[in-house]
Amino acid sequence: MQPVAITRRVCLTLLGGAAVTGPCAVLAQPPAKVVRLGVLSGGAPVADASPVGAALLRGLAQHGYTLGRNLALERRGAEGHSDRLPQLVNDLEASKVDALVTIGYPPALAAKQGTRLPVVAINAGDPVSTGLVDSLARPGGHLTGISDVSADLTPKRLELLTQLVPTLRRVAMLWNATDLGMTLRYQASEAGAQALGLSVQPLGVREPDDFEQAFATMQRERPDAILMVTDTLTLLNRQRVFAFAAAHHLPAIYEVEYLVRDGGLMSYGPDQDESFDRVAALVASILQGTKPADLPFEQPTRFRLALNLKTAQALGLPIPPILLFQADEVIR
Numbered sequence: 010m011q012p013v014a015i016t017r018r019v020c021l022t023l024l025g026g027a028a029v030t031g032p033c034a035v036l037a038q039p040p041a042k043v044v045r046l047g048v049l050s051g052g053a054p055v056a057d058a059s060p061v062g063a064a065l066l067r068g069l070a071q072h073g074y075t076l077g078r079n080l081a082l083e084r085r086g087a088e089g090h091s092d093r094l095p096q097l098v099n100d101l102e103a104s105k106v107d108a109l110v111t112i113g114y115p116p117a118l119a120a121k122q123g124t125r126l127p128v129v130a131i132n133a134g135d136p137v138s139t140g141l142v143d144s145l146a147r148p149g150g151h152l153t154g155i156s157d158v159s160a161d162l163t164p165k166r167l168e169l170l171t172q173l174v175p176t177l178r179r180v181a182m183l184w185n186a187t188d189l190g191m192t193l194r195y196q197a198s199e200a201g202a203q204a205l206g207l208s209v210q211p212l213g214v215r216e217p218d219d220f221e222q223a224f225a226t227m228q229r230e231r232p233d234a235i236l237m238v239t240d241t242l243t244l245l246n247r248q249r250v251f252a253f254a255a256a257h258h259l260p261a262i263y264e265v266e267y268l269v270r271d272g273g274l275m276s277y278g279p280d281q282d283e284s285f286d287r288v289a290a291l292v293a294s295i296l297q298g299t300k301p302a303d304l305p306f307e308q309p310t311r312f313r314l315a316l317n318l319k320t321a322q323a324l325g326l327p328i329p330p331i332l333l334f335q336a337d338e339v340i341r
Contacts, residue, residue, distance in 0.1 A: 045105060
């Protein structure tokens with residue numbers, strides 16, 4: 010008979026705050042079996058110390074899975090070449106992993122099409138609009154995860170830009186036009202900008218060489234600010250975007266805070282620790298026998314604003330006190 014899962018909170022409640030002993034102490038122990046988890050990304054294989062890797066490992070540890078003790082990771086990365094993803098899925102299946110975590114839309118699609126292993130997807134855009142799942146509440150199939158909320162986030166990102174640049178009228182939006190998940194995210198951002206009375210300069214890129222053309226377009230028709238949609242292609246070329254923004258004194262907002270630590274000006278997006286804790290919780294449920302079809306796609310509930318004062322100073326942009334007050338992280 011399978012043991013009933015009892016959380017530490019339940020144990021403490023039942024015991025009235027007494028020391029946890031007996032059944033609760035036993036149930037609180039991490040699983041003895043070594044779990045093999047595949048991690049598939051569109052860029053480089055996820056490293057332990059990377060922002061994504063560190064957040065994932067912290068989340069898994071919160072749910073009793075510790076690397077090197079009862080958790081082994083099989084990591085694969087397409088290095089920016091999406092055509093490699095089907096073979097990487099095959100490699101992961103051959104390595105006998107118990108489940109997959111995919112980062113980005115192309116890896117999620119490759120896993121959906123190439124295996125029947127349970128999949129937890131993150132950063133894959135809107136999973137319903139892309140056809141990854143039937144609905145958020147009832148995903149169906151063998152894939153679940155954390156969904157996109159770009160339509161809700163865009164107005165906030167543009168509001169933050171307006172606080173920084175009160176004369177904001179035109180926003181250049183940079184995204185990977187070959188990635189359906191990111192194209193839909195761009196479209197949601199475009200609609201949000203237009204609803205606020207802003208004009209949008211669409212700058213879809215498909216390969217690294219396209220960034221120079223995007224930069225040339227911005228030089229000919231200067232925007233007031235840049236919004237970069239984050240995926241493997243834009244991440245791999247982020248330093249080029251930072252350098253262009255710095256050279257032309259253009260404020261830019263990004264979707265994830267580690268880009269601000271890398272030199273970007275500001276970001277607003279889901280709290281990565283919370284998102285990957287939810288990923289880990291879904292993985293734990295699957296490992297305990299729940300089918301992905303029965304696990305609703307979840308949505309982020311916590312969001313973070315990050316500011317880089319060094320970058321702002323280099324751009325000659327004073328940061329209004331209201332933004333500093335709102336910021337969750339300020340890099341000085």
